[in-house]
Structures are given as structure tokens and as C-alpha cells.
Amino acid sequence: xxxxxxxxxxxxxxxxxxxxxxxxxxxxxxxxxxxxxxxxxxxxxxxxxxxxxxxxxxxxxxxxxxxxxxxxxxxxxxxxxxxxxxxxxxxxxxxxxxxxxxxxxxxxxxxxxxxxxxxxxxxxxxxxxxxxxxxxxxxxxxxxxxxxxxxxxxxxxxxxxxxxxxxxxxxxxxxxxxxxxxxxxxxxxxxxxxxxxxxxxxxxxxxxxxxxxxxxxxxxxxxxxxxxxxxxxxxxxxxxxxxxxxxxxxxxxxxxxxxxxxxxxxxxxxxxxxxxxxxxxxxxxxxxxxxxxxxxxxxxxxxxxxxxxxxxxxxxxxxxxxxxxxxxxxxxxxxxxxxxxxxxxxxxxxxxxxxxxxxxxxxxxxxxxxxxxxxxxxxxxxxxxxxxxxxxxxxxxxxxxxxxxxxxxxxxxxxxxxxxxxxxxxxxxxxxxxxxxxxxxxxxxxxxxxxxxxxxxxxxxxxxxxxxxxxxxxxxxxxxxxxxxxxxxxxxxxxxxxxxxxxxxxxxxxxxxxxxxxxxxxxxxxxxxxxxxxxxxxxxxxxxxxxxxxxxxxxxxxxxxxxxxxxxxxxxxxxxxxxxxxxxxxxxxxxxxxxxxxxxxxxxxxxxxxxxxxxxxxxxxxxxxxxxxxxxxxxxxxxxxxxxxxxxxxxxxxxxxxxxxxxxxxxxxxxxxxxxxxxxxxxxxxxxxx
Amino acid sequence: xxxxxxxxxxxxxxxxxxxxxxxxxxxxxxxxxxxxxxxxxxxxxxxxxxxxxxxxxxxxxxxxxxxxxxxxxxxxxxxxxxxxxxxxxxxxxxxxxxxxxxxxxxxxxxxxxxxxxxxxxxxxxxxxxxxxxxxxxxxxxxxxxxxxxxxxxxxxxxxxxxxxxxxxxxxxxxxxxxxxxxxxxxxxxxxxxxxxxxxxxxxxxx
Numbered sequence: 001x002x003x004x005x006x007x008x009x010x011x012x013x014x015x016x017x018x019x020x021x022x023x024x025x026x027x028x029x030x031x032x033x034x035x036x037x038x039x040x041x042x043x044x045x046x047x048x049x050x051x052x053x054x055x056x057x058x059x060x061x062x063x064x065x066x067x068x069x070x071x072x073x074x075x076x077x078x079x080x081x082x083x084x085x086x087x088x089x090x091x092x093x094x095x096x097x098x099x100x101x102x103x104x105x106x107x108x109x110x111x112x113x114x115x116x117x118x119x120x121x122x123x124x125x126x127x128x129x130x131x132x133x134x135x136x137x138x139x140x141x142x143x144x145x146x147x148x149x150x151x152x153x154x155x156x157x158x159x160x161x162x163x164x165x166x167x168x169x170x171x172x173x174x175x176x177x178x179x180x181x182x183x184x185x186x187x188x189x190x191x192x193x194x195x196x197x198x199x200x201x202x203x204x205x206x207x208x209x210x211x212x213x214x215x216x217x218x219x220x221x222x223x224x225x226x227x228x229x230x231x232x233x234x235x236x237x238x239x240x241x242x243x244x245x246x247x248x249x250x251x252x253x254x255x256x257x258x259x260x261x262x263x264x265x266x267x268x269x270x271x272x273x274x275x276x277x278x279x280x281x282x283x284x285x286x287x288x289x290x291x292x293x294x295x296x297x298x299x300x301x302x303x304x305x306x307x308x309x310x311x312x313x314x315x316x317x318x319x320x321x322x323x324x325x326x327x328x329x330x331x332x333x334x335x336x337x338x339x340x341x342x343x344x345x346x347x348x349x350x351x352x353x354x355x356x357x358x359x360x361x362x363x364x365x366x367x368x369x370x371x372x373x374x375x376x377x378x379x380x381x382x383x384x385x386x387x388x389x390x391x392x393x394x395x396x397x398x399x400x401x402x403x404x405x406x407x408x409x410x411x412x413x414x415x416x417x418x419x420x421x422x423x424x425x426x427x428x429x430x431x432x433x434x435x436x437x438x439x440x441x442x443x444x445x446x447x448x449x450x451x452x453x454x455x456x457x458x459x460x461x462x463x464x465x466x467x468x469x470x471x472x473x474x475x476x477x478x479x480x481x482x483x484x485x486x487x488x489x490x491x492x493x494x495x496x497x498x499x500x501x502x503x504x505x506x507x508x509x510x511x512x513x514x515x516x517x518x519x520x521x522x523x524x525x526x527x528x529x530x531x532x533x534x535x536x537x538x539x540x541x542x543x544x545x546x547x548x549x550x551x552x553x554x555x556x557x558x559x560x561x562x563x564x565x566x567x568x569x570x571x572x573x574x575x576x577x578x579x580x581x582x583x584x585x586x587x588x589x590x591x592x593x594x595x596x597x598x599x600x601x602x603x604x605x606x607x608x609x610x611x612x613x614x615x616x617x618x619x620x621x622x623x624x625x626x627x628x629x630x631x632x633x634x635x636x637x638x639x640x641x642x643x644x645x646x647x648x649x650x651x652x653x654x655x656x657x658x659x660x661x662x663x664x665x666x667x668x669x670x671x672x673x674x675x676x677x678x679x680x681x682x683x684x685x686x687x688x689x690x
Numbered sequence: 691x692x693x694x695x696x697x698x699x700x701x702x703x704x705x706x707x708x709x710x711x712x713x714x715x716x717x718x719x720x721x722x723x724x725x726x727x728x729x730x731x732x733x734x735x736x737x738x739x740x741x742x743x744x745x746x747x748x749x750x751x752x753x754x755x756x757x758x759x760x761x762x763x764x765x766x767x768x769x770x771x772x773x774x775x776x777x778x779x780x781x782x783x784x785x786x787x788x789x790x791x792x793x794x795x796x797x798x799x800x801x802x803x804x805x806x807x808x809x810x811x812x813x814x815x816x817x818x819x820x821x822x823x824x825x826x827x828x829x830x831x832x833x834x835x836x837x838x839x840x841x842x843x844x845x846x847x848x849x850x851x852x853x854x855x856x857x858x859x860x861x862x863x864x865x866x867x868x869x870x871x872x873x874x875x876x877x878x879x880x881x882x883x884x885x886x887x888x889x890x891x892x893x894x895x896x
Contacts, residue, residue: 256834527788573789
């Protein structure tokens with residue numbers, strides 16, 4: 001027997017109605033084997049109907065199916081039994097209340113309470129399934145179908161995320177993610193014959209663990225509350241979704257979030273999606289991330305365009321540091337200068353972008369501290385406004401800080417105004433930056449393409465005298481007197497190379513040290529390279545040796561370090577010579593300790609001099625002293641003030657007794673060994689020279 | 691006329707044979723030894739199956755300098771300047787430049803943060819001497835971003851290292867060969883269980 005009906009439900013109800021009508025013939029029980037039933041897209045095998053007729057309008061009955069094959073994705077359902085404990089039929093309609101039991105639906109056994117009702121007047125079919133076990137949870141399902149359309153209410157408790165994903169996979173959906181979670185969900189769906197028109201949903205997910213196959217999106221023990229509604233009008237879907245992240249961790253490459261009860265994140269999005277034009281318009285997005293940031297924005301995208309982003313605006317109402325930097329900024333500047341900054345303070349801002357037009361940034365800093373862990377730079381109490389746009393209109397940003405540092409040199413309070421036009425930035429007027437106890441007058445400072453490969457900048461300034469004591473203290477050097485000053489008229493940075501024109505002048509030890517042709521490559525890179533020429537003029541050796549506790553030497557010293565090349569702040573090549581100036585007529589004396597130290601540096605036996613009878617002399621006169629070293633490939637080609645057989649004079653004594661000469665014979669000396677010896681001498685007796 | 695042609699032919703022949711490509715010899719064995727020295731330092735496995743890194747500084751027997759007193763003739767005592775005389779440059783790959791030392795020190799410091807992820811397969815060694823995150827899911831969520839940053843930093847250092855070794859040895863064109871040497875030696879020196887890319891680009895576990 002084969003009957004064609006549009007739905008199994010209607011077939012059942014029709015049969016029940018016919019049989020209940022037959023009750024007037026006083027039948028007590030009836031069982032009908034309907035055989036196979038077939039409808040549009042479905043096939044039921046071995047359908048059996050059982051009716052028990054009781055007095056009055058209430059009866060009982062059951063319908064069993066060996067199997068029913070439904071359209072994909074559900075497929076074959078085995079061993080279905082609907083037991084109607086109460087079966088009513090009247091003019092108004094037919095109803096069945098009882099139990100549903102399915103041995104095999106999408107790989108799971110299903111059972112629960114069932115209520116099916118047909119209202120004759122409205123031709124409305126209502127279905128209720130209660131306490132149905134599915135995907136590890138308990139479901140309450142209520143559906144209603146009538147001429148105008150249908151609706152479906154779903155409520156489920158303690159659904160297992162894993163089982164739900166399994167169910168979806170069996171339904172034929174491709175779900176590559178690994179998911180485990182405890183879910184409570186409610187949903188209301190409305191629709192008509194052509195599909196779903198509106199959905200309202202609420203999902204409470206606990207202990208949500210999720211990961212995509214490549215690991216770029218994942219969550220750990222996430223508590224998520226998702227509420228929202230989606231409505232369709234013609235081809236446009238309108239959605240409003242509210243998400244609260246209450247606990248756990250979330251990773252969306254490259255960003256990582258940790259949520260706690262005290263610091264939840266609340267995201268609200270309202271928008272439209274038009275499947276026809278492929279346009280996504282999020283009219284409003286708002287984020288409240290407790291203790292981190294508050295922001296809102298708007299987004300327009302067209303996925304049909306090669307460059308989908310059409311328009312975006314983001315308004316940062318409040319961002320708290322360091323959390324906002326660590327969470328939202330740091331992941332995006334990974335590997336760049338400043339990616340490990342320690343920050344404090346707050347800021348607000350606004351960013352806008354329009355495809356084919358301009359983008360603009362406006363940021364207001366409120367007492368922001370930034371600190372580079374590598375101590376290259378830092379600012380405290382940075383406040384002001386950054387105003388920038390990609391358009392041609394010049395903008396002015398104003399910034400100020402209470403204190404700061406550049407390579408550990410302290411900077412004082414400064415206010416500056418920067419003019420910008422596109423990616424070109426320029427100081428609006430000269431600025432005076434207090435530097436240690438002196439001042440750095442910046443006459444001109446300009447920057448192009450910051451952060452790009454072809455970043456360029458230039459700087460013109462004057463350094464008014466800074467005491468060397470302060471410089472030494474800041475840089476951790478042995479303290480010595482004197483002053484640092486200089487005209488720095490042309491500092492240029494281009495092609496990752498910093499060139500300093502002009503002359504840096506260090507006035508110290510009653511003499512002068514000048515630095516010329518200073519060039520620095522990749523100053524912020526892993527291996528900064530420095531080139532320079534240094535000249536020493538008329539230094540007072542007594543002050544110098546006193547500072548480095550070397551043993552007293554009286555006299556003057558001049559010399560040079562030409563073509564100095566440093567890598568990672570280590571010298572690799574230079575041509576250096578330090579010696580008593582030719583025309584020096586000052587008093588020349590060298591102490592016993594200095595002679596000993598000069599010997600010790602060379603690895604000689606310290607104190608040899610004092611153990612001899614010459615030990616009675618505290619100091620010796622000398623004619624000239626000096627050393628030269630030409631460093632190349634880690635080897636220092638040594639020389640002194642004058643040649644002697646097979647060697648050179650390091651100290652050439654006066655003719656009159658007590659005469660002492662220090663003669664060097666090693667002409668090729670390993671640079672590292674020389675440095676180690678120098679360190680050990682100064683380590684024993686005074687500050688370490690680094 | 692015939693007598694004129696012979697010299698021309700000879701000249702031509704000489705010219706043609708003179709056009710010889712100049713091959714710069716790449717010291718493969720020395721490069722491998724240098725790579726092993728750096729890699730073992732980075733891996734923290736110095737001294738394991740490795741030749742002594744450098745000959746120990748030998749104190750010279752000969753006095754290199756002395757202080758003398760010309761007038762008294764009495765010997766003050768010879769002050770031996772024991773500064774090691776520089777060794778003649780051996781025909782090998784020099785890895786002592788400050789740039790190389792600085793980069794190697796940075797990589798050595800970073801390695802302790804990465805070692806666990808080499809071992810659990812999160813990070814693999816590529817065929818071109820770099821590293822890559824091959825299974826992010828093997829890295830705890832909290833560290834996933836940081837480890838990716840470390841990988842990026844490591845790769846930047848490795849590229850710079852290969853370049854610096856070529857530069858320090860006066861042959862910038864060796865960069866490619868040095869990279870290839872390192873690519874092999876990173877894998878050869880790695881402990882068992884670490885992942886690497888074979889020539890075809892597939893992943894293999896050592």
C-alpha cells in the first residue's frame with residue numbers, strides 16, 4: 001500500500017481522525033499495518049498504527065515506523081515510535097500527547113515527551129517535544145505551522161559542544177574546528193515555506209574550548225553570552241548581536257584576550273548584510289572592555305569588490321594603559337621598534353578611513369608614560385594631541401613631556417609642535433630640550449615615512465655644555481670632569497644610516513676631544529655600526545690617570561683615533577695614536593704605580609719595579625710616552641713613541657738618573673687580550689672601563 | 691697575407707681561452723665547522739661532539755717587552771709582556787666579529803624560550819635555514835602571539851647572521867652558501883624529535 005502525502009504528520013493525523021471516527025462502531029482496539037508510505041522526498045517503511053478506543057473523546061494509540069528516510073541532511077531515521085497516551089478527536093481538531101522514541105536519528109537515540117495537535121478551524125499544526133535528549137543536552141522544542149508560516153521555539157540545557165559539532169558534521173556541515181563546551185541555548189525561529197525569516201537567540205556558553213585547525217583562532221575555558229536577533233527583509237538580513245565575554249581566554253591571531261568577572265568585554269554589533277550586493281554594513285559597533293578600552297565604530301564592506309573595505313571609523317572613547325597597548329596595539333607592531341614598550345596612562349582617539357579618499361587619526365594622550373626596556377628611549381607624563389590626515393591639508397600635533405631619556409641621557413620638560421602633511425612631519429618652531437644639566441637646541445627636525453623601509457629624518461641643533469660628570473653617571477662610566485658640547489648642524493638619517501655633520505666637542509681633562517664624521521648605521525637594529533674620527537688635544541694626564549686610578553702620570557697627551565669602526569658598540573678597526581705632544585713643555589713624571597700598571601696591562605709581573613732598588617723612587621722623570629695601535633681583524637699592530645732595536649719605546653726616560661724606559665716588543669697583539677688586561681688592572685684599583 | 695693570419699688566429703685563441711670564469715672557492719668544511727660552533731652555542735650544547743672551539747691562548751716564552759734602567763745597569767727585572775701574539779690568519783671562516791657575536795648572543799638568549807616548542811613540534815626548521823610555526827595549537831594560548839614574535843625575531847637574526855658571516859669573511863656573495871650550510875647543520879645538530887622540512891618541503895621528525 002503506497003500513499004502519497006506531503007507530510008508524514010498530516011498522514012498520521014488523517015488516519016487517526018478516520019479511525020477515531022470509527023469508534024462509534026464500538027471497536028475497542030485496532031491495529032493497522034500500513035506498510036510503506038511515500039511522500040515528496042521521504043519514505044517510511046513498515047508503518048503500523050495502533051489505536052485503543054476508550055469511552056468518551058479520549059483514546060490512546062501509537063504509530064511505529066521501522067524506518068523513515070528523510071531528505072538530506074537528516075537521512076535515514078530508524079525505529080520511530082510515537083506513543084499517544086492521550087489521543088483526542090473532536091470537531092475542533094485532533095491531538096496526541098505521549099512519548100516519542102527514536103532508536104537512531106543522526107547517530108543518536110532520541111526520546112522525549114511529545115504533543116501533536118491539529119486545529120481544524122485554522123488548519124494549524126502544533127508540535128511540542130519535551131525533555132528530548134540530544135547532543136548531550138535536554139531539549140524543549142515547540143513548533144507551530146499554519147497557512148501564514150511557521151515558527152519554532154528551541155530551548156536546550158547542558159548541551160555538549162562536542163556532540164553538537166558532531167551532529168552538525170553528520171548533518172553534512174563542514175566544521176573543521178575542535179570544540180568543547182557546555183551550552184544553554186534558546187532560540188525562536190520564524191519562517192514561511194521559502195525559509196527562515198527571523199531568528200532570535202540566546203546562547204550561554206561555559207568552558208568553551210575551541211580551536212581552528214591552524215591554531216590562529218582559539219579559546220580556553222571561555223564564558224560567552226551571546227544574544228541577538230536576525231531578521232530578513234527580501235535579500236537583506238538585519239542583525240543585532242550582543243556578546244559578553246565573561247571569563248577565560250581568547251586568541252584571534254595576533255591578539256590575545258583574557259577575561260575575568262572583574263574585566264569582562266561587552267561587544268554590541270548592529271548591521272545589515274545583503275546577499276545580493278554582497279554588502280556588509282555594520283551601522284554600529286560598540287566595545288566595552290572593562291579596565292582596557294571603550295570604543296565604538298562603523299564599518300562598510302563590499303565583498304564583491306577586489307578591495308572589500310569601503311569605510312571604517314573607530315572612536316576610542318577611553319583606552320587605559322598598559323592593558324590597551326598590550327592587548328590591542330602590541331600584537332600588531334610585533335617585531336618593530338617599540339613592540340615591547342612599557343606603558344602607563346590613558347588616551348582617547350579617532351580613526352577614519354574611506355576607500356579612495358583619505359584616512360585620518362586623532363589621538364589625545366593623557367599623562368602617558370612610555371619606556372623602552374632596552375633603555376633606548378623613554379618619556380614620562382607625555383600629554384598632547386596627535387592630529388594627522390593623509391590629505392594635503394597641513395595639521396599640527398602638539399606634544400609635551402615632563403621628563404624623558406634618550407640612550408639613558410635624561411631629558412627635561414619639553415613642549416613641541418609638529419606640522420604634518422601626509423607622511424612628512426616637521427617641527428613647527430625651534431625647541432629647547434633640557435639634556436642633563438645642559439640644553440639641546442633643536443633648530444630643525446623633520447621626518448618622512450616613519451616606520452617604513454625608506455624612513456628619513458634630519459636634525460639640526462646645538463648642544464650647550466653638558467657636564468661630563470652627568471654624562472658619565474648616566475652612561476655608567478667612571479666619573480670625570482669636563483664638558484660636552486657641540487654644534488650638530490646636520491644630522492641626516494636615510495637608508496637606515498645616521499650621519500652627523502659638524503663637530504662634537506668634549507672638553508675634559510683640561511683638553512679637548514673632538515668627534516667628526518660620525519656615522520651610525522641601523523642605530524636601532526641588532527648590529528648598530530658606528531664610524532667616526534676622534535681627536536685628542538692636550539689632555540692633562542694627571543687628571544686622566546687620577547680618574548681611572550691608573551697611577552699618577554704628569555704631563556700632557558695628544559693623539560687621534562682615525563677611521564674608528566664599531567659594530568654593536570665594539571671596535572673592529574681604527575688607527576689610534578696617543579703620545580706626549582711634540583711641543584709639550586709641561587712637567588713629565590711617571591709614578592712607580594703607573595709603570596707597574598703599564599707592565600701589568602702587558603701581563604708583566606706587577607710590582608717588579610718596587611721590589612728592585614729603584615723602588616726607593618716614588619716617581620721618575622720621562623722624556624716622552626705614547627702608544628699606537630692599528631686595529632684590524634682583531635689584531636692590534638702596536639707601536640710607541642720611538643723605535644728601539646726589535647721594539648719601541650712606550651716610555652722613553654730622561655737622560656738624567658733615575659732613568660726608566662718601558663720598551664715594548666710585541667708588535668702584533670690580540671685585541672681581546674689587550675682589553676682583558678686593561679680591564680683587570682682597572683678592576684683591581686678603581687672603576688671598570690667598559 | 692697568410693703569415694699575417696696566423697698571429698691573428700693565435701691572438702684570437704688566446705683571447706678565447708683567456709675568458710675563464712673565475713670560481714671563488716667556498717670553504718665548505720670550514721663553513722660547516724663555523725656553523726656547528728655557532729649552532730652548538732645557540733642550542734647550549736657546546737663541547738658535545740665538537741672540536742675545541744679555539745686554540746687556548748699560549749703564553750709566549752719570549753719576553754715581549756721589558757723595562758730597563760740604562761744608567762744603573764742593575765736589572766729591574768724583566769717585565770714580560772705576555773700579550774698573546776696574534777695568530778696568523780688561518781684559512782677558515784671567521785665568526786669572531788662583534789656583529790656575529792652580538793647576533794649569536796641574542797639567539798642564544800632566545801633559544802631557552804623556543805626549545806620546548808621545537809621539541810613539541812610547534813616550531814619546525816625550514817629548508818632555507820629559518821624556523822616557522824608549524825602547529826600553533828601546540829603553543830599555550832597566552833604565549834601564542836609571543837612565540838610568533840620570537841620566531842620572527844629569530845628569523846631576522848638568522849638572516850642577518852648569514853649575511854654578517856659572509857661580510858666578515860670578505861665575501862658577501864657567500865651568503866647563500868652559508869645559509870645552505872646552516873640549514874643543514876641546524877637539523878644535523880638538533881636533538882631527536884625536532885621537526886624539519888625535507889627537500890620537497892614536507893615535514894619530517896628527526
